[in-house]
Amino acid sequence: MNPVIVYSVVVLGLVAAGAAVILFVVAKKFKVDEDPRIDEVTEMLPGANCGGCGYPGCRGLAEALVRATDKGDLGGLMCPPGGNETMARIGEYLGVAVEEAGPTVAVVRCGGSRAKAPAKLEYDGPERCSIAHSLFAGESGCAYGCLGLGDCVTACDFDAIHMNRETGLPEVDEEKCVSCGACVTACPRNLIEIRPLGRNGRRVWVACMNREPGGVARKACKAACIGCGLCVKACPEKIQAITLENNLAYIDPAKCIACGLCIPVCPTGAIQATFEPVKPKPKAAAAATAPSGS
């Protein structure tokens, strides 16, 4: 037999054997004990790695969940895209009680459509809200309003937010939105808020973030909140869900009963509502007299 072949086989065989021993020893000695539950929980999570829970990816949340289980309290940990169903399944597996959270949805707090807040300037820089925001107040002159360049659309992993070409404002697709909060972080003007979906999908919000005095706000946008306080007075006395701060009204979703009384009194139409029940009931549909928001 050719000695070259023999030598090769022998040498390579020895190297292989040596390497196998080293690998075996290392694997034994440096073995990291990992809780097998982490892998299991990761499997149960949606796997979108959206970061909506505040942890780096699904595995991050899984680790946090297992750690919290050992302490005996999940302490509000939640997978927004997975929702109550997923959390209930994980709770069952880990053997802890999971608090049920109400469904939430992203809401765009700007009503400065092309018609309401006409452009006075033309921006020809890169199509990025974050860049435009750092350069100037915006085409309409409102320093608080939507820039309409779609950073929120890019940020969404679930195809749940889209630009309406007509209004120039983003619109949230309620069916697809998992309220992960990626758009909330992406918006340089903090215009998007995660709010409870509301009973039967009924919710009311102030679609404006302008904190300027009324005159200034109105100059840039006809749909701006001017801080007149009429809505605060219109809100039923027992409820008092609306507060006025820095020339801007805010409706506390925890208190609001979505009665819709504040909507007609707003002189600028800055209060928007969606009175389209998720499961239509004849009674609720009849009550839908207020203008529905975008």
Added chain:
Amino acid sequence: MRLRTFPKGGVHPSENKISAGETIQVLPIPSRVQLHLGQHLGAPAVPVVSKGDRVRVGSRIAEGKSFISAHLHSSVSGTVAKIDDVIDASGYRRPAVVIDVDGDEWEADIDRSPELIREIKVDAETIVERIKAAGVVGLGGACFPTHVKYIFPEGKRADTVIINAVECEPYLTSDHRLMLERADEILVGVQILMRAARVESAIIGIEANKPDAIEIMSRKARSLPGIEVIPLKVQYPQGAEKQLIKALLNREVPSGRLPLDVGCVVNNVGTALAVYEAVQKNKPLVERVVTFTGRHLPATGNFLVRLGVPAADMAAHLGIELDEETAKVISGGPMMGKAIAGLDVPVTKGTSGIVLLSESHARRHQVQNCIRCSRCITVCPMGLEPWLLEKMAQLDRFEECESAGAADCIECGSCSYTCPSSRPLLDFIRYGKVNVMRIRAARRQK
């Protein structure tokens, strides 16, 4: 003789120095001025007047409280109408002091005589003190408080004062006119700065496209010991501090360091004049020279403008109305300036010019794909790779931006200017740079 310049990168945009022949005119004072509290680099000044107070020209109306900040003085005499948020060049509302003008009464201790005072009677400390009291900031555009440059950290020494008279931005001619009309005062200013920095030599760098300024400055500087005028090859961005030091002294400022680390202090020529007025005449920084120009305009000019005066006043003085033809208004030069919403914004300490561009000049071209031609790398005066920085910033990969040197970008815009695909390189690099700075600040806090 070959003219000196910086060796790496650079571009040569059309100079368009249309207003170079226009003598500096004094602009009439309007009925109301708006003085923003943050006209300089660093912390905004804190107002020391309140509504209804009477002020005269030169009265201090706001004080810079922190180390890097500058005082602000009233540029007119009259009554403080309000201290409120007023729209600035970016369209955002920022705090400002609004003054209703009546008459033109100056503070009594300001020497307004045109007489030239050559003899410098005060020592270095007093000079820095007076520069600070007068609220002088770098008038080239960055508005860095001048006195801070002359407070040397322990163990640091300078050997040269460099006077930046390059004016490499296209269109702008304010520094050029200043040298032609007020050379004597500028040179006394340079001598004051030399004393403040405790150095024996100063170099005035002027680009070769201003032969008249080179001639007049060289002639007048001849009798002054230590002051040298050096003509430079026309090359943008030679007016950038680091490029100018490299061109004049062949010294390179290391990344993240200051000119003082290579023994230099750099000041703009307009700043030298402001320093002369502050030290010899006790006059605070209340006015500056602004170029108002544009290729499609029937008239252009250089104006001595009080701070806080709306830019529209210059247009009105020239008989120019904003019409369809003007597509973009830029505060500063076209390379580094900022597009502004209109002419209503007040002139600040940093307004070196107002440039109006017509539709065909203002329009950005359709963005196309990067063809890897590497022209951006060739022209980058800092030796960076703009295409890479753009890509990384676009993908929000700021750590990579940092390791590719985003923080060293001087934002001169040569890359965007030269890109054959019209990519918005600088826009994204700036975006990356801001985030790199934010990450660094967060790291420091840890």
